[in-house]
Amino acid sequence: MQFWYVKVDFFILYDKLSVMRILSLALTAAFLMSCSSGKKPDEQAFENSLDSAMMEGSSIDQEVIGSILDQIPSPLEISVLLKESGIKYNADLLNSPDNLPKYNSNYKMALNLGIYGTDLGYTNIYGQNQSGIKYLSSIKSLANQLNIGQFFDIETIGRLATNSKNLDSLLLITTQNFNAINHYLQQQNRSSLSVLLLTGGWLEAMQVTCQVASSNPSHKELREKIGEQKITLEQILLLFSFYESDENMASLLSELKELEAAFSKITITYTYKESSMEVVNGVAVIKDNSTTTIDITEEDVRNIMAKTNSIRNKIIS
Amino acid sequence: MCVTSWQKQILSETKSLANIVLDMKKIYLSVVLVFIASWGSAGLVGQCDADNLSNACIPKLSGGFNFLKSYKIDGEGGTKDKVEYSYVFTKGTQYMINLCADGNGPDGLVVSLYDSQRNKVASSKVNGQFISAIAYPCNATGIYYIQYTFDGSATYCGGSALGFKR
Numbered sequence: 357m358q359f360w361y362v363k364v365d366f367f368i369l370y371d372k373l374s375v376m377r378i379l380s381l382a383l384t385a386a387f388l389m390s391c392s393s394g395k396k397p398d399e400q401a402f403e404n405s406l407d408s409a410m411m412e413g414s415s416i417d418q419e420v421i422g423s424i425l426d427q428i429p430s431p432l433e434i435s436v437l438l439k440e441s442g443i444k445y446n447a448d449l450l451n452s453p454d455n456l457p458k459y460n461s462n463y464k465m466a467l468n469l470g471i472y473g474t475d476l477g478y479t480n481i482y483g484q485n486q487s488g489i490k491y492l493s494s495i496k497s498l499a500n501q502l503n504i505g506q507f508f509d510i511e512t513i514g515r516l517a518t519n520s521k522n523l524d525s526l527l528l529i530t531t532q533n534f535n536a537i538n539h540y541l542q543q544q545n546r547s548s549l550s551v552l553l554l555t556g557g558w559l560e561a562m563q564v565t566c567q568v569a570s571s572n573p574s575h576k577e578l579r580e581k582i583g584e585q586k587i588t589l590e591q592i593l594l595l596f597s598f599y600e601s602d603e604n605m606a607s608l609l610s611e612l613k614e615l616e617a618a619f620s621k622i623t624i625t626y627t628y629k630e631s632s633m634e635v636v637n638g639v640a641v642i643k644d645n646s647t648t649t650i651d652i653t654e655e656d657v658r659n660i661m662a663k664t665n666s667i668r669n670k671i672i673s
Numbered sequence: 674m675c676v677t678s679w680q681k682q683i684l685s686e687t688k689s690l691a692n693i694v695l696d697m698k699k700i701y702l703s704v705v706l707v708f709i710a711s712w713g714s715a716g717l718v719g720q721c722d723a724d725n726l727s728n729a730c731i732p733k734l735s736g737g738f739n740f741l742k743s744y745k746i747d748g749e750g751g752t753k754d755k756v757e758y759s760y761v762f763t764k765g766t767q768y769m770i771n772l773c774a775d776g777n778g779p780d781g782l783v784v785s786l787y788d789s790q791r792n793k794v795a796s797s798k799v800n801g802q803f804i805s806a807i808a809y810p811c812n813a814t815g816i817y818y819i820q821y822t823f824d825g826s827a828t829y830c831g832g833s834a835l836g837f838k839r
Contacts, residue, residue, distance in 0.1 A: 427816060429761045430741050433837060437765075440839045528731070528740050535742065577765065584814045588761055591816075626813055631794045633807075639735070639769075640804040642795040644812040646788065648764055 421547045421598060424591050425538060428554050431474040431561035432531065435481040437581060438568060445482040449564045450475040451672045453494040458673065462502060463604040466549040467671045469498040470556025473534055478564065480527055483520045492517065499537070502549065507536045548605065551595045555608070556671065558588060563668050566661035573654055582660060583652035586619045611667045618659040623651045720830070723747040727832030730773040735806070738769045738836030746772075746782060746821045748829030756821045762811040766837050770819060771806035772797060774831040779805045781826030784833060787818040798824065 451471050459465045472495045479488040492513055499505040513529055516522040534553075541550040562585060569578040593612055599605035629645035723745035731740050746756050762768055774780035779797070786795040786809060794817075797804045803824070823829050 423759065426742070427759045427761050429763065430837075432739060432741075433763065433766060436739065436837075436839050524739075531740050532731075580764070584763055587815060591761070624814065626789070626815060628788065628790060628792050628813075630792075633795065633799060635799055635802070635804060638804065638806070640795070640797055640799050640807040642786075642807060642809045644794065644810060646792075646794065646813040648813040648815065650814070 418542060418545065418547060421551070421595060422542050424595050425542070425547070425550055425554060427591055428558060428588060430477075430531065431557045432477045432481070432527065434561045434565055434581065435474075435478045437577070438478075438564070439481050441575065441577065443568050443572070445479075445484060446568075447484070447487060449567050450478065451560065451668075453490040455672055456494045456497055459498065461604075462549065463552065464671065465498045465502055466552035467556035467559075469495060469502065470553040470558075471560040471668075471672065472498065473530075473553070474557045474560035474564075476530060477527070480517070480523065480530065483523065485517045485520065488517045488526075489514055504537050504540060507533045507540065509533075548599050548602065551592075551599070551605075555592055555595075555612075558585075558592065559664060559668050559671070562660075562664045566657060566664055569657055570661055579652050579654070579657055580650040582657055583619075583622045583624065583650040584648075586622050586624060589616055589619060608667075611663075611670075615660070615663045615667065618656070618663045621653075621656055625649045625651075721747045721749070721828065723830055723832055725832070726773045726775070726830065727834065730771050730832045730834040733771050733773065733806075734769055734834055734836040735808075737838045738767075739838060740834060740836050742835040744819065744821070744833040744835070746831040746833060748823050748826065751823070751826075751829050753829070754822065758819045759816055760819060760835065762809070762814065762817045764811055764814045766839060767808060767810040769806060769808050769836045769838075770797075770833060772821075772831060772833050773805075774826075775828055779803050780828055780831065781824045782831045783822045783824050785820045785822065787820060788813070789815045789817070791818070 451468070453472065453475075455468075459468045472491050476488055476491040476495060479485075479491060492508075492510060496505060496508050496510045499508055509529075513526065513533075516526040516529065538550045538553065541547060541553075562582070565578060565582055565585075569575060569582055572578060589612070593609070593616060596605055596609040596612060600609060625648065627647050627649075629647075631645050632643045633640050634643075635641070727743040727745050731743055734740060742758075742760065744756075744758050747753070748756065770784050770786070772779040772782050772784055774782055781803065782797075783803065784797045784807060785793055786807070788794050795807050795809055797807050819833075819835070821831070821833065
């Protein structure tokens with residue numbers, strides 16, 4: 357009898373310990389679950405940067421790259437400036453959509469996707485819908501090959517492009533698509549493609565602006581617009597510095613540094629003066645009293661244009 | 674004597690069982706509380722649908738402005754005091770930045786614009802009033818910082834869109 361009780365006692369103790377152990381495990385699991393579900397984006401970004409460092413082969417901080425990429429202005433701004441300045445549409449300035457078969461590597465495809473993106477924006481702004489559809493087709497093809505084709509709803513965009521009244525919707529949807537691609541590439545630790553895409557787009561806008569400026573030497577604003585690109589080029593060079601271990605990226609970086617040299621004589625002088633504001637129809641309208649002056653000569657424009665064309669021609673050929 | 678011992682043992686084992694039941698109840702309660710707390714906190718963070726709010730902000734850009742970027746504003750329930758983005762603004766271009774939050778008005782969200790030298794050039798809080806959009810006709814090209822802060826916000830959550838026109 358005594359022995360039976362000892363046995364019972366043992367089982368009770370054993371059961372109690374088991375229950376405690378199981379419940380402590382459950383508590384630990386619950387704690388871990390609570391930790392993982394409440395993970396802050398910063399921590400996630402840190403982990404992603406580690407992942408990307410492994411994927412992209414160097415210690416690349418995706419968050420830093422993302423924030424620099426976000427700064428790069430849209431090429432659409434330059435197309436709007438050209439249109440508003442009364443400059444006529446010129447298809448010869450653009451990369452022909454028929455050049456598509458020339459682009460076989462991811463490097464060339466990403467750069468030319470950016471170039472075609474700028475060309476599409478330019479044709480859209482000028483209401484050149486038929487040309488726009490051709491660019492759209494080439495863009496869709498490149499995007500498919502880069503596994504980002506899902507971001508282009510070619511049917512919707514094609515339908516919008518057939519009617520000039522849909523210009524706002526067309527511009528909106530194409531801008532959203534390119535933004536979505538850039539965010540997706542960054543999330544997928546493929547930021548290098550995002551860098552190439554934006555660089556291609558920027559180079560194309562530069563090339564168009566330089567060509568137009570050289571044909572219109574009296575157009576001061578266009579010349580200044582070229583000079584201002586010194587700021588964006590600095591950001592692009594910063595982005596490329598993350599990928600120097602890649603042969604293609606290093607080669608393009610070296611070319612971009614030569615372009616930077618062509619910008620070296622240009623000075624941008626910023627003068628800060630406190631702004632004022634007033635509320636008009638529920639919008640705070642700012643009066644910017646600060647100024648920048650951009651010193652750029654025609655010779656600077658010629659040098660920048662020569663180097664820009666040289667880089668672009670290598671990319672599109 | 675033997676019966677007394679037997680009774681004592683029965684009593685002791687009953688107490689022990691009762692203790693186990695009580696312990697189990699306490700632990701079960703703790704587990705439930707931990708789960709509720711963890712799901713609750715995750716739920717608070719998850720409640721901020723900044724993606725949706727930033728998309729909702731795009732069509733609210735005033736007429737004539739071309740869409741450039743949409744920005745998510747997630748203050749993570751108050752653990753973040755600001756969310757910041759940057760963009761190169763160019764001289765001669767007018768920019769608009771608007772704010773969207775759940776319900777009417779910007780819910781204590783404030784957007785401020787700083788130049789590359791961190792001088793404040795614009796804010797959506799004017800004389801204590803929360804404005805849901807700022808228009809900035811840029812006169813000086815450079816990198817600008819678009820900073821979102823929370824001033825008495827209930828949700829610490831919102832979206833914003835950036836547009837431009839010439």
